[in-house]
Amino acid sequence: MAMDTSQLLKGVLDLAVLAVLRDTDGYGYDVLRRLRAAGLEDVADASVYGTLRRLFAAGALTSYVQPSEEGPHRKYYGLNKTGLDLLAQSTKTWNHFADTMSVLLQEEAA
Amino acid sequence: MNSTLTGAVATYLAQVRAELSDLPPGELEEVLDDVAGHLTEVAAELGQAPTATGLQERLGTPSQYADELRRAAGYPPPRRVPADNKAAGLALRWGLIASTVGPFFLVIALLGRGRDVSAFFGLVGLTALVVSAHLGVKALRGQSPRIVLDTPRGASTAAAIRESIDQIPPNVRRELVTIGQPVWWVARGAVGGASFFAVFGANAVTVVGALAGAAVSIWIGRRTQQDARWLWYVVPLNLVAAIIVPAWLAASFVGGPSGIFNNYTASRGSSSSSYNPPSGLLLDGVSVSNIYPFDEQGRPVHVRLYNQDGQPINLERQDCAMQSGNPPQNELSNYFPLVTVQDDPNPTVDADGVAICKDTDKAPFVPPPAPATPTTPSPTPANSVTPTPHPSAKPSATPKPGATLTVPPTR
Incomplete structure (x- = not known):
């Protein structure tokens, strides 16, 4: 069975969202666009919004409303201390996991 | 910000809201704020007036969207409100009363003869309809109108309706919705508005009433798509319209009308009404x-x-x-x-x-x-007889x- 990116995404969406918010705060659609621009085209719209709400509920994100020139106000999300810690920790976990997988796959290929 | 959304986008948002209605109110508003922003962006990408189909192709059905959101956000799975069958049954019963008693008197009012009779039955019917519809909505006690579908009677009725809808070929169904619905909205509103003013004694403004009625009807149609609680009022009124609109059409074609349709002419010469033309x-x-x-x-x-x-x-x-x-x-x-x-x-x-x-x-x-106008065409003016x-x-x-x-x- 071929591997499906959308299946993989489910496990790492938190990390991906935290990553695109690391440097600049963004509203929901911003986050979605940044993920797509980074190459995660398969990400489902609703799941990004859900993830933002969950990270916010977990205390990893701040949220504030800003009026926009083009119309209604927008709710921005940004990383707070907890979010930055979570990002660092998750990055470590991911790297470790990715390294393990890479080694595993290289061994298999060799 | 939700108020800035219109058309298919507003409907989509309302349906997502209905799917997530079990969330705590604060969280519901927060997440819908995000969803509204999302829909606005998507709508802007799709063009000026996105259709329901366009939105669904991009985002999935409102139900799929809500499920995905729910899973990603870690919300608890939807509660299938089993408990409040009592409230649902009560709401359904008031709905049935609103759709029988109200229309019964209203139809009498609209087809009956005599202005006083019409106004009386019109008032009785309208009061019965509005009061029982209001009680029906109140009986829901803030729960989703969908709970009536969980009652045995509601479920069997819904199944019967779905079955009869399934009899219609899908393409005809689509035509009916895209063309029939707006036409029906305008027709029921125009006839309803005109009837209202005719029954309550203002023949002179029936045309204005018809126009206003059509506008109100379209607005109500939109609202109902977004908030099913309106159905408690809309279903009985639709029943009345389903009887009155054909009667009205028949009256205007055949010209042998009864009731309010000929009050205007029938009251001529009688001194009882103050709305007689001289x-x-x-x-x-x-x-x-x-x-x-x-x-x-x-x-x-x-x-x-x-x-x-x-x-x-x-x-x-x-x-x-x-x-x-x-x-x-x-x-x-x-x-x-x-x-x-x-x-x-x-x-x-x-x-x-x-x-x-x-x-x-x-x-x-x-x-x-x-005046020196020639009575017969006389081309020679010299001959013209000047009287x-x-x-x-x-x-x-x-x-x-x-x-x-x-x-x-x-x-």
Whole structure:
């Protein structure tokens, strides 16, 4: 069975969202666009919004409303201390996991 | 910000809201704020007025969208409210009362004869409908209207309706929704608005009522798509409209109407209603009480007048006989000029000293010079007869005192 990116995404969406918010705060659609621009085209719209709400509920994100020139106000999300810690920790976990997988796959290929 | 959304986007948002209605209110508003922003962006990408289909192709059905959101956000799975069957049953029962009692009286009001009867039953029906619909919505106690579908009766009704809808081929179904729905919204609103003003006694503004009704109806249709609680009011009103709209159409085609449809004409001549148009002959809204015909030479003539259908143009007689204690049987005449009572400064008195009434058919004015319009197309202007006006010409018929019409006036 071929591997499906959308299946993989489910496990790492938190990390991906935290990553695109690391440097600049963004509203929901911003986050979605940044993920797509980074190459995660398969990400489902609703799941990004859900993830933002969950990270916010977990205390990893701040949220504030800003009026926009083009119309209604927008709710921005940004990383707070907890979010930055979570990002660092998750990055470590991911790297470790990715390294393990890479080694595993290289061994298999060799 | 939700208020800025319109059309398919607003409907989509409302459906997502309904799917997530079990969330705590605060979180629900927060997440819907995000969803509204999302939908706005997507709508902007799709173009000015995205369709429901366009949105679904991009985002999935509202239910799929809500499920995905729920999973990613870690919300608990939707509660399938099993408990409150009692509230649902009550809401459903009030809905049924609203859709039976209300329409029953309203249809009586709209098809019944007589303005007072119509207004009475209209009021009763409307009150019954609104009160029971209100109680039905209240019985939900803030829960989703969907809970009525969990009751046995609600479920079986929904299944029956779905089954009959399935009988319609899908393409016809789509046509019905895209074309039939707006037409129906306008028709029910126009007829409803016009009926409302007709029943409650303002015939003059029925056209305005129809236009306003159509607008209100479209608005209600939109609202109902977003908030199913409106169904408690809309279903009974739709039932009334389903009866009244065909009746209205039939009345306007056949012309043999009943009830409010002919109140306007039926009330003519009766003094009970204050909405009668003035009776008699009108010219540009001004009452015409008599007609004084003159021939080409400006001589007074007597004529009988008929309209385009051969109906005599009758006016009320104004002669001495009408003024006497016992007016003649035939009070109308189309024989012009109508004989009028002579205004005599020195009235002849009878033996008892009572002034004798005298009739006259003399015009109370001097006829203006006849215009030089050729009566027959005469190409040679030299030949044209210029009628010499005789403004001072004595009317050939000298008024005979006490003269009455020898010819029976109309027949």
